[in-house]
Structures are given as structure tokens and as C-alpha cells.
Amino acid sequence: MTNENEMKDPVLPLGRPTIGSAGNTGxxxxxxxxxxxxxxxxxYECWLNCPEGTIRVDADEEFPxxxxxxxxxxxxxxxxxxxxxxxxKPE
Amino acid sequence: xxxxxxKQKIELLTGNESVATAVKLAxxxxxxxxxxxxxxxxxxxxxxxxxxxxxDCDYVNVESEHSAMGAAIGxxxxxxxxxxxxxxxGLLYMGELVWWAGVTRIPIVMPVVNRSLNPWNIWPDHQDSxxxxxxxxIQFYAKNNQEVLDLTLCAFKIAEHHKIWMPVMVCLDxxxxxxxxxxxxxxxxxxxxxxxxxxxxLAMLDPKDPFAHxxxxxxQGIWEQRMSLIDGFENSRVIIPKVFAEFTExxxxxxxxxxxxxxxxxxxxxxxxxxxxxxxxxxxxxEVLNEKGIKAVVVRLRVFRPFPxxxxxxxxxxVSKVLVIDRAVSFGNAGQMAIEVxxxxxxxxxEIEFHQIIRGLGGMDVTYMEIAAEVEKIx
Numbered sequence: 001m002t003n004e005n006e007m008k009d010p011v012l013p014l015g016r017p018t019i020g021s022a023g024n025t026g027x028x029x030x031x032x033x034x035x036x037x038x039x040x041x042x043x044y045e046c047w048l049n050c051p052e053g054t055i056r057v058d059a060d061e062e063f064p065x066x067x068x069x070x071x072x073x074x075x076x077x078x079x080x081x082x083x084x085x086x087x088x089k090p091e
Numbered sequence: 092x093x094x095x096x097x098k099q100k101i102e103l104l105t106g107n108e109s110v111a112t113a114v115k116l117a118x119x120x121x122x123x124x125x126x127x128x129x130x131x132x133x134x135x136x137x138x139x140x141x142x143x144x145x146x147d148c149d150y151v152n153v154e155s156e157h158s159a160m161g162a163a164i165g166x167x168x169x170x171x172x173x174x175x176x177x178x179x180x181g182l183l184y185m186g187e188l189v190w191w192a193g194v195t196r197i198p199i200v201m202p203v204v205n206r207s208l209n210p211w212n213i214w215p216d217h218q219d220s221x222x223x224x225x226x227x228x229i230q231f232y233a234k235n236n237q238e239v240l241d242l243t244l245c246a247f248k249i250a251e252h253h254k255i256w257m258p259v260m261v262c263l264d265x266x267x268x269x270x271x272x273x274x275x276x277x278x279x280x281x282x283x284x285x286x287x288x289x290x291x292x293l294a295m296l297d298p299k300d301p302f303a304h305x306x307x308x309x310x311q312g313i314w315e316q317r318m319s320l321i322d323g324f325e326n327s328r329v330i331i332p333k334v335f336a337e338f339t340e341x342x343x344x345x346x347x348x349x350x351x352x353x354x355x356x357x358x359x360x361x362x363x364x365x366x367x368x369x370x371x372x373x374x375x376x377x378e379v380l381n382e383k384g385i386k387a388v389v390v391r392l393r394v395f396r397p398f399p400x401x402x403x404x405x406x407x408x409x410v411s412k413v414l415v416i417d418r419a420v421s422f423g424n425a426g427q428m429a430i431e432v433x434x435x436x437x438x439x440x441x442e443i444e445f446h447q448i449i450r451g452l453g454g455m456d457v458t459y460m461e462i463a464a465e466v467e468k469i470x
Contacts, residue, residue, distance in 0.1 A: 004329070004330065007254040007326045008326070010257075010293065011315050011319035013195045013312070014294055017303070
């Protein structure tokens with residue numbers, strides 16, 4: 001092949017970030033964090049410390065919530081919450 | 092036809108200064124390198140150019156060759172023309188990232204100033220770069236300081252071609268070229284700018300359009316990338332001679348072919364094959380052989396990756412014997428070039444007499460008289 005336009009383009013090893021690219025990781029869980037809204041002071045420590053980004057806050061001053069499709073149940077949010085507004089419960 | 096050019100300067104340059112001069116003319120935006128004999132004066136010269144404001148470029152001082160290639164890969168992905176250089180053990184230490192740059196398509200230009208490997212020896216052979224001939228890099232082997240400058244300039248254009256997009260290793264023999272001065276014709280900045288346009292990234296790290304480069308890849312993904320790399324090398328077989336031809340038309344030297352043939356191939360009995368300066372030394376043997384009635388030619392591969400199969404077969408069909416001189420060994424088999432030439436001869440059913448020798452390891456001197464004597468032995 002001598003026509004450059006007909007030559008194949010390089011396949012580059014690029015990964016675009018998408019939600020759930022590793023599959024439904026929520027199925028790994030045996031215990032799950034449960035959110036108690038009355039105790040929450042909206043410090044967002046749980047949101048900041050979640051290693052998988054499965055604790056969400058949609059807008060300033062809103063309560064955080066947990067995406068159970070991807071939450072692996074590690075319990076870090078429970079550990080860092082200063083007000084015991086999260087607790088681990090069996091599935 | 093040669094185009095009208097700004098007058099080229101002729102200066103006395105070492106091989107390493109030829110590299111530095113070409114790199115300066117190519118206007119890289121990032122250089123990350125670690126000094127190692129005999130490459131040192133390349134990076135010394137370039138870092139001085141940057142320090143004195145002659146070259147507008149970020150020069151990254153790193154703590155090792157491994158980091159040098161790491162920094163170069165990151166810089167290239169940020170969308171800029173990137174350069175590094177090394178030799179021997181530096182190349183081995185860089186090894187993991189040399190493969191990264193090769194198989195994940197990072198268009199870096201890197202001269203390897205050829206030097207022998209362990210035990211300590213600073214003199215030239217091709218064992219270092221041959222160790223990486225399978226790493227997904229295009230490889231050039233230069234025969235003199237002019238070709239070092241010319242191939243380095245072409246290397247940027249070839250690496251950055253969007254149908255190639257892979258790194259290029261420009262190999263030059265340590266000391267024989269790197270530290271020996273010779274006349275080198277230097278093109279003007281304007282002519283080089285015309286030949287080599289600014290870096291145009293194919294994929295560029297951008298916080299607004301984030302991607303991960305070379306993250307965990309499944310078997311299917313690896314297969315697709317490897318097949319694409321094979322295609323890229325096939326593309327390069329067409330594009331490299333085109334870039335060489337463009338350079339030749341513009342600057343009046345180099346020649347378009349991936350193989351340089353010295354002597355009359357249509358009237359020759361034996362072809363001598365050798366890389367780099369050994370190839371040029373072999374040219375000197377032709378006259379000695381001619382006086383003894385032996386019609387010989389030199390078939391020198393300027394490009395070793397992609398292996399120029401078609402051109403090689405076209406040439407070797409015309410002779411009845413070939414002598415391959417390797418300056419490196421694939422231990423447990425033979426010289427790398429000998430192995431690959433034999434493969435092509437067999438694959439194309441070319442029945443000529445094949446001879447191979449290994450010479451010049453660890454910087455051992457190989458004279459044209461010795462080459463002539465080796466040719467005489469097989470006649």
C-alpha cells in the first residue's frame with residue numbers, strides 16, 4: 001500500500017474514564033454502610049474519603065448519599081464520620 | 092532536483108555535536124536525559140544551549156535513565172516534541188520504559204551512541220541497541236557524522252507521522268563517530284522549519300478531555316495494539332523512503348533508500364553487509380578487492396527496523412555470494428543481521444552462498460584490509 005490516506009491509523013492505548021468500567025463492584029459487598037440523615041452535619045468527610053467515589057453529593061449543602069451499585073462495603077466512610085451518621089449493616 | 096536553499100554552513104563537528112546540532116534545529120520542547128559515556132557530550136551540548144538561551148526548551152535533569160524515559164514519555168503525551176539520548180547500560184537501565192515507549196506508541200527520538208555491554212568497556216559495538224531491536228522502535232544506523240545529523244532530522248518527521256507514530260532510535264558508533272570530528276554540512280533554521288513542521292499530537296493529555304494511557308488492558312486490547320504496531324511498521328516501509336526522498340530533494344544529500352549500496356551491484360559477485368561505521372569501512376575495502384580482481388559491493392542497512400526486506404532481496408538477487416559482518420551477537424544463535432538476512436534469503440528462495448562473521452566487539456578495530464581479507468577467503 002503506497003497511498004498514505006488508505007493506511008491504517010495507529011490504535012493507541014487510551015482509556016476513557018467511565019462509571020463502572022470495572023463492572024458492578026457492589027456485588028462484592030457482604031456488609032454495607034447505612035446513612036442516618038438526622039445525625040449528619042454535612043462535613044462531607046465520607047464523600048472525601050470514599051476510595052471509589054461512590055458517595056455522592058449533588059449540590060452544596062445537600063446530604064450525601066451512597067451509590068450501592070458500586071459501593072464495595074469497605075467501611076472507610078463509617079470510620080471517618082465524626083458524628084456516627086453512618087453504620088455498617090449486614091446485606 | 093535540488094531546490095534553492097539558503098547556504099549551508101560547513102563545520103567540523105563530532106558525531107555527538109552533529110546530534111545536538113540537529114536536535115537544536117528540530118526545536119524540541121522537552122529534553123529529559125541522563126549522561127553516560129559515550130553519549131555525554133550530546134546532553135552536555137544541549138543543556139548548555141538551553142542554559143545560554145540558544146534553545147527554547149525545558150531541560151529536565153533526572154536521576155537515572157529510567158526516569159529520563161519516564162519523563163520523556165510524560166512530556167510527549169502532553170503534546171510536545173521530546174528528545175532523550177543514551178548508551179549501553181543506560182539503555183538497559185531504561186529498558187522497561189523503552190518497551191513502554193515502543194509498544195504504546197510514543198514518538199520520541201533517541202540516539203543510542205553504541206557501546207559494548209558488560210563487563211565494563213566503553214568502546215563501540217551494537218549489542219546495546221540490538222538488544223532492543225524487537226521493542227517497537229524504528230532503528231537507524233548511521234555511517235558518518237553527516238548521516239547522523241541527517242537521520243536525526245528525518246527521525247523526528249518519521250516518528251511524528253500520524254500513520255507511524257512510534258519512537259525512533261538513531262544509532263551511532265561510540266567514539267568512532269561520537270568523539271571524532273568531521274566536516275558536517277548544517278542546514279539553515281529556515282530550511283529545517285520548512286522540512287519539519289511543529290509537533291502535531293495525535294493524542295494529548297488534557298484535563299478537559301481526560302484519558303488514561305496504557306492502563307490495564309485485556310487480551311483483546313493487547314492483540315489490537317500489537318497488530319496495529321505491525322501495521323505501523325508496514326506503513327513506515329513506505330513513509331521512511333518518502334521522508335528520505337523529501338530530505339534529499341531539499342538538502343541535496345542522504346538518498347531515499349533504506350539500504351545504501353556502494354559499488355556496481357549489476358556487475359558484482361559478492362556483497363558485503365555491515366551496519367554503521369563498519370559499512371563505511373567496508374566501502375574502503377572495495378578498491379583493494381578490485382585490484383585483486385574481486386568485484387564486490389557494500390550493501391549497508393541504514394534502517395534495521397523496519398527490516399528492509401524488499402530492498403535487500405532486490406540487491407542480493409544480483410550477487411552470488413554475501414558476507415554479513417555483525418557487530419553484535421544473539422548468543423545461542425548468530426549475529427542478529429546474519430539471522431535476519433538468512434531468513435529473507437530462504438523466504439524468497441534466493442540461493443546464493445551465505446557467509447557470516449562477527450567482528451568489532453567491545454570496540455575491537457576492524458580495518459578495511461581485514462574486511463578485504465575476509466572477502467578473499469570466501470572467493
